[in-house]
Amino acid sequence: MQNVLTVAGSDSLAGGGIQADLKTFEELDVFGLSVLTSIVNVTQTQFNQHNLSADLVTEQLKSVLTTISIDFIKTGLLGNSANLYATVEQLSDYRTKLVIDPVLSFKEANTTTNRDYVTSLKERLLPLGFLTTPNLAEACILSGVTSISSTTDVQQAAQKIQALGCPNVVIKCGSRFPGDTAYNYLLTESDAYWFDTPKLAVTTTDGAGCTFSAAITALLARDYSLVDAVQLATRFVYLGIQAGVPISSQLGSVWQGAYRQKEAHS
Numbered sequence: 001m002q003n004v005l006t007v008a009g010s011d012s013l014a015g016g017g018i019q020a021d022l023k024t025f026e027e028l029d030v031f032g033l034s035v036l037t038s039i040v041n042v043t044q045t046q047f048n049q050h051n052l053s054a055d056l057v058t059e060q061l062k063s064v065l066t067t068i069s070i071d072f073i074k075t076g077l078l079g080n081s082a083n084l085y086a087t088v089e090q091l092s093d094y095r096t097k098l099v100i101d102p103v104l105s106f107k108e109a110n111t112t113t114n115r116d117y118v119t120s121l122k123e124r125l126l127p128l129g130f131l132t133t134p135n136l137a138e139a140c141i142l143s144g145v146t147s148i149s150s151t152t153d154v155q156q157a158a159q160k161i162q163a164l165g166c167p168n169v170v171i172k173c174g175s176r177f178p179g180d181t182a183y184n185y186l187l188t189e190s191d192a193y194w195f196d197t198p199k200l201a202v203t204t205t206d207g208a209g210c211t212f213s214a215a216i217t218a219l220l221a222r223d224y225s226l227v228d229a230v231q232l233a234t235r236f237v238y239l240g241i242q243a244g245v246p247i248s249s250q251l252g253s254v255w256q257g258a259y260r261q262k263e264a265h266s
């Protein structure tokens with residue numbers, strides 16, 4: 001079995017973050033390992049993020065990377081520039097491919113992202129990546145395209161993000177894109193592909209982005225081609241949103257077990 005590492009934050013409500021990643025890895029038959037960077041707690045009125053120290057992130061990374069052979073790595077919320085640098089330092093000499101979920105914009109709150117962090121992400125982390133998977137808001141921040149509301153805007157933003165040094169880009173258009181369809185746009189060095197599903201009118205999308213990126217990571221580790229991995233991840237997250245767990249009138253978490261349950265009954 002392949003070993004897959006996620007470097008990410010904890011989402012105590014278990015929609016996104018390290019919980020979503022590990023559940024997705026388990027459902028897709030890879031062995032999940034984790035390095036925790038931050039703890040996020042959400043209530044009806046608050047969004048609290050507590051970052052771990054860079055030393056602690058380094059210690060966890062060293063523990064994993066020097067002890068077990070890792071087949072693929074995913075990064076999610078790193079918390080701050082110090083944790084990003086610590087991650088870059090440990091991963092730079094490690095030859096394993098990397099999927100970067102930029103995690104700059106949350107559905108649970110209107111958080112603002114520190115400019116230094118965005119610069120470090122663009123200049124230090126993205127050039128190490130094999131694939132990056134921004135949502136629409138993150139694609140605007142990374143590409144500098146101020147508003148993405150047409151397929152042409154999506155294509156232009158993906159090209160600008162690719163030019164930052166990450167050869168493959170998937171833009172998750174999700175609920176933020178106009179219309180009744182949820183699109184994922186994949187730009188590789190030689191081709192471009194659109195994947196789509198109907199847009200579900202539900203609140204159970206917390207963790208959709210993490211789940212989608214984690215599913216791609218697991219499938220790449222299992223030697224799926226990038227196109228096949230994105231296609232199957234699109235279905236995996238669609239079923240997870242459809243069977244998600246409502247939490248309040250505004251919140252609800254993706255359920256990563258939906259794909260396996262559906263497969264078992266089909």
Ligand SMILES: Nc1ncnc2c1ncn2[C@@H]1O[C@H](COP(=O)(O)OP(=O)(O)O)[C@@H](O)[C@H]1O
Pocket residue numbers: 105107134135136171172173174175176182183184197198199200201202205206207208209210212234237238241
């Ligand atoms: N309302 C929806 N209906 C169907 N699929 C969705 C919906 N919202 C998101 N998705 C799926 O979840 C993935 C994650 O998208 P999104 O929620 O925008 O990312 P993030 O969680 O990073 O903000 C998308 O690529 C899409 O496949």
Ligand SMILES: Cc1ncc(COP(=O)(O)O)c(N)n1
Pocket residue numbers: 008009010011015016017018040076077103105106107108205206207208209210211
């Ligand atoms: C710790 C943590 N990291 C990331 C997300 C983003 O989740 P989503 O997949 O909804 O963008 C989250 N909710 N919590």
